[in-house]
Amino acid sequence: MATTAAPAARARWRSADRGTAIAFVVMVLLFAAAPLAVYPVFLMNVLCMAIFACAFNLLIGFGGLLSFGHAMFLGMAGYVSAHAAKVWGLPPEAAIALGTATAALLGILAGLLAIRRQGIYFAMITLALAQMVYFFCLQAPFTHGEDGIQAVPRGRMFALLDLNNVRVLYYVVLAIFVAAFLLIYRTVHSPFGQVLKAIRENEPRAISLGYNADRYKLLAFVLSATLAGLAGATKAIVFQLASLTDVHWSMSGEVVLMTLLGGMGTIFGPVVGALIIVGLQNYLAPLGQWVTVITGAIFVVCVLAFRRGIVGELGAWWKKRHAGDRPTSA
Amino acid sequence: MTIFGFPTQALFGQLLIGLINGAFYAMLSLGLAVIFGLLNIINFTHGAQYMVGAFCAWFLLQYAGVGYWWSLLLAPLAVGAIGIVIERTMLARLYKLDHLYGLLLTFGLALIMQGIFTNYFGSSGLPYQLPEEFAGALNLGFMFLPKYRAWVIVASLLVCLGTWYVIERTKLGAYLRAATENPALVQAFGINVPRMVTLTYGFGVALAALAGVMAAPIYTVNPQMGANIIIVVFAVVVIGGMGSILGAVLTGFGLGLVEGLTKVFYPEASNTVIFIIMAIVLLIKPAGLFGRER
Numbered sequence: 001m002a003t004t005a006a007p008a009a010r011a012r013w014r015s016a017d018r019g020t021a022i023a024f025v026v027m028v029l030l031f032a033a034a035p036l037a038v039y040p041v042f043l044m045n046v047l048c049m050a051i052f053a054c055a056f057n058l059l060i061g062f063g064g065l066l067s068f069g070h071a072m073f074l075g076m077a078g079y080v081s082a083h084a085a086k087v088w089g090l091p092p093e094a095a096i097a098l099g100t101a102t103a104a105l106l107g108i109l110a111g112l113l114a115i116r117r118q119g120i121y122f123a124m125i126t127l128a129l130a131q132m133v134y135f136f137c138l139q140a141p142f143t144h145g146e147d148g149i150q151a152v153p154r155g156r157m158f159a160l161l162d163l164n165n166v167r168v169l170y171y172v173v174l175a176i177f178v179a180a181f182l183l184i185y186r187t188v189h190s191p192f193g194q195v196l197k198a199i200r201e202n203e204p205r206a207i208s209l210g211y212n213a214d215r216y217k218l219l220a221f222v223l224s225a226t227l228a229g230l231a232g233a234t235k236a237i238v239f240q241l242a243s244l245t246d247v248h249w250s251m252s253g254e255v256v257l258m259t260l261l262g263g264m265g266t267i268f269g270p271v272v273g274a275l276i277i278v279g280l281q282n283y284l285a286p287l288g289q290w291v292t293v294i295t296g297a298i299f300v301v302c303v304l305a306f307r308r309g310i311v312g313e314l315g316a317w318w319k320k321r322h323a324g325d326r327p328t329s330a
Numbered sequence: 331m332t333i334f335g336f337p338t339q340a341l342f343g344q345l346l347i348g349l350i351n352g353a354f355y356a357m358l359s360l361g362l363a364v365i366f367g368l369l370n371i372i373n374f375t376h377g378a379q380y381m382v383g384a385f386c387a388w389f390l391l392q393y394a395g396v397g398y399w400w401s402l403l404l405a406p407l408a409v410g411a412i413g414i415v416i417e418r419t420m421l422a423r424l425y426k427l428d429h430l431y432g433l434l435l436t437f438g439l440a441l442i443m444q445g446i447f448t449n450y451f452g453s454s455g456l457p458y459q460l461p462e463e464f465a466g467a468l469n470l471g472f473m474f475l476p477k478y479r480a481w482v483i484v485a486s487l488l489v490c491l492g493t494w495y496v497i498e499r500t501k502l503g504a505y506l507r508a509a510t511e512n513p514a515l516v517q518a519f520g521i522n523v524p525r526m527v528t529l530t531y532g533f534g535v536a537l538a539a540l541a542g543v544m545a546a547p548i549y550t551v552n553p554q555m556g557a558n559i560i561i562v563v564f565a566v567v568v569i570g571g572m573g574s575i576l577g578a579v580l581t582g583f584g585l586g587l588v589e590g591l592t593k594v595f596y597p598e599a600s601n602t603v604i605f606i607i608m609a610i611v612l613l614i615k616p617a618g619l620f621g622r623e624r
Contacts (some may be wrong), residue, residue: 066430113609116616120372120429121568125612128565132605139598249561253437260434292445299438303431304420 023268024181031174040170041238046278047177048235053258053270054184055227060256061265062188063220064200065115068123069130070228070255072110075247076133077103077229082149082242083142092155092163096176096233103229104222106133111221115214118203127249134247148243152236169238176234180227185267187223196220228255250292257295260302263309272310336594342473344590350479350548352586353486354541356579358563360490361537363572364497367510368530371421371432377560378443379535383409383542384551385447388458398461398547405543406536413535417528440556447553455550464547482544489540490579497575506530565608571621581619 034043052074059065081099084090090098114125137143144150154163163169187193199206199213207213236242245251254277262273277295284291302309308316358376365373373379386405390396396404416439424431464478497503509516509523517523542556549555570581585604593600611619 066433068433113612116612117568120366120433123430123433124372124564124568125608127561128568128605128608131561131565132602135601135605139601249557253441256434256437289445289449292448293442296438296441296443296445299441300420300435303435303438304423307427307431 020185020267024185027268027271028174028178031177032171035167035170040166042278042282044170044173044238045235045282046275047173048231048238049255049258049278050271050274051177051180051231051234052228053255053262053274054181055224055231056255057259057264057266057270058184058187058227059220059224060259061269062193062200063196063217063224065217065221066123066256067114067126067221067224067252068256069110069126069128069133069249069252070224071247071249071251072130072133073103073106073225073228074232074235074251074255075137075242075244076106077232078236078242078246079137079143079149081233082152082236082240085155085237086149086152087142089153091159092157092237096230096237099233099236100226100229103232104226107222107225107229108218111218111225115217115221127252130247130249130252134244134249137244137247143242143244146244148241149236150241152240152242154237154240163237173234173238176230180230181271184227188267192216192219254295257299257302259309261298261306261309263312263315266309266311266315269309269311276310338472341594344594345587346473346475346479346590347593348587348590349483349583350586351589352583353483354545354559354582355563355566355586356490356582357486357537357541357544358559359566359570359578359582360493360575361534361541362563362567363575363578364493364537365531365534366572368506368527369417369421369425369432370429371424371436372429372564373531373534374433374436374560375416375439375443376436376535376538376563377556377558378440379409379413379538379556380542380545380559381447381551381553381556382412382443383539384458384546384555385451385542386539387543387546388456388551391459398543401543401546402540406539409539409542410532410536414528414532417531421531422524422528440560444553444557451553453552453554455552455555458546458551460547478547482548485544486541489537490575493537494575494579562604565604567618569604569608569611569618571618573618574620577618577620 031043031047052070056067056070059067077099079099080102081095084098085092085095110126110129113129114122117125138145142149154169156162157172161168161172163172195206195211195216198209199211199216203213232246235246258273258277259270260273261276262271263269280294281291284294287294306313358380362373362376365371365376383405386408387398387401390401390404391398420435420439421432424435460478464476464481467474467476468480469475495503497506505516505521505526509521509526513523545555566581566585567578569585570577572578585607588607589600589603592603599606
């Protein structure tokens with residue numbers, strides 16, 4: 001029996017893998033075709049926020065660490081990349097790389113502090129650190145306070161691609177998104193990702209097996225911060241603006257909401273969540289502060305009734321249906 | 331007269347402001363600690379409830395002509411009652427889940443409250459008339475102490491010490507501490523733990539509202555006032571650790587003073603000094619000054 005069980009398990013694994021691959025291709029094709037029907041600037045906002053949410057999800061969904069201060073990476077990287085492009089005149093790829101590197105550095109510092117406490121304290125510490133970064137950005141001269149850094153030049157990427165052409169810019173952003181998405185997928189399915197999950201499920205046990213839990217958590221935190229920084233740096237170039245909005249705590253809350261709504265711990269959830277929340281903000285903007293109320297209400301509904309999120313619920317429904325379909329084959 | 335080259339008037343003035351801020355940090359972190367002890371939930375709504383408390387006082391004065399003293403009683407009762415409804419209908423469903431869901435739910439509730447109030451009252455802030463009894467200041471010889479500020483400091487100390495006394499020295503407090511350690515066992519002894527949990531949440535929230543009423547004449551009544559203070563209070567809680575009531579109170583007042591001093595000596599850092607202290611405490615004593623590892 002053992003000999004037949006192993007291939008069966010492998011076959012099941014493969015079919016799950018194939019499902020993900022198909023979903024991935026469909027997602028990329030949809031995004032690639034979307035500018036024909038939808039305003040590209042809106043889509044680029046969705047893509048940037050999707051990178052941000054995927055990065056956040058890496059931490060909460062697979063590491064079980066709730067960071068309530070991820071805006072510090074998004075915002076700080078945005079400021080550095082905008083400053084590098086505008087004041088230092090660096091080409092966009094260098095500006096984005098510099099912004100991302102800054103976020104990574106900030107991630108190391110914040111991570112070293114935050115992983116010293118767990119659970120609820122981790123959330124409070126990251127929130128407090130992000131608030132500190134917010135005040136820094138409010139006061140530091142190079143960020144220009146309330147005005148932010150405006151009119152950031154987009155320039156030519158690799159001296160080749162003219163980013164002032166919105167179509168070119170869109171596909172560059174899509175490429176960055178796909179690269180970040182694949183990196184996260186690869187990380188989650190690597191031995192590193194498996195250890196991370198083990199730590200999330202039972203940290204003392206993982207430690208007793210000889211894993212240095214703090215080092216794994218720190219690495220996950222830094223990776224997540226780096227990718228959040230990539231999102232922020234790209235966003236600053238795309239919108240030619242770095243502002244306080246991106247460092248504010250409400251941005252940290254937004255990314256939590258995107259991930260929660262889409263499905264924590266699912267690969268595609270954050271993308272779906274980002275699409276819905278950015279869409280809501282875009283189309284409900286005339287309602288002013290009611291958007292905050294609606295955002296809060298979605299939080300409440302998700303936590304009370306909908307904890308697996310959209311993709312999580314769909315996945316559970318799919319699994320259940322399949323289990324009902326073929327009870328004999330399992 | 332100067333100390334370290336700074337005029338004493340400015341120094342004592344900032345220290346007083348620091349002490350006032352510290353009084354609010356202490357009351358808010360106390361409520362957070364009490365709620366966390368029994369419910370294992372970090373009440374993100376705490377700041378919003380503080381703001382709603384201040385608005386309650388403003389409503390009572392504006393539309394019903396009810397003055398400050400009655401507001402001190404009525405606003406906490408009203409906000410506490412809303413808190414009890416929130417606990418019964420929403421938080422009670424989350425106790426068996428990861429603590430993080432409590433944080434997320436209360437964050438959502440805070441956004442709802444803040445959004446509604448911003449929508450109707452804008453973000454500019456409404457003035458609250460200082461009660462007549464408190465007009466004027468006391469001359470302490472080295473500085474003038476406005477009467478109302480003296481009252482806030484004394485009243486918040488009384489509230490904090492009262493809470494400490496109830497929790498540490500009375501039978502009710504003993505039940506509460508026992509239920510924090512082992513709710514199932516306390517329930518088996520015939521004590522209605524769920525009701526106690528509900529009332530504790532109501533009490534913690536009422537404390538936030540009371541702080542809000544006391545803050546109304548000092549700061550303007552503003553929908554954003556809660557969001558700004560709650561993050562600092564989180565840092566205070568991380569620094570103090572949530573294990574001890576007196577620890578929360580001491581840390582609150584102490585950090586308020588430090589913040590005040592920073593405003594005198596290095597004003598650029600006054601917004602961030604508490605977060606910097608938090609980082610240092612995390613490096614040296616991760617469990618917090620008065621906390622214990624668990």
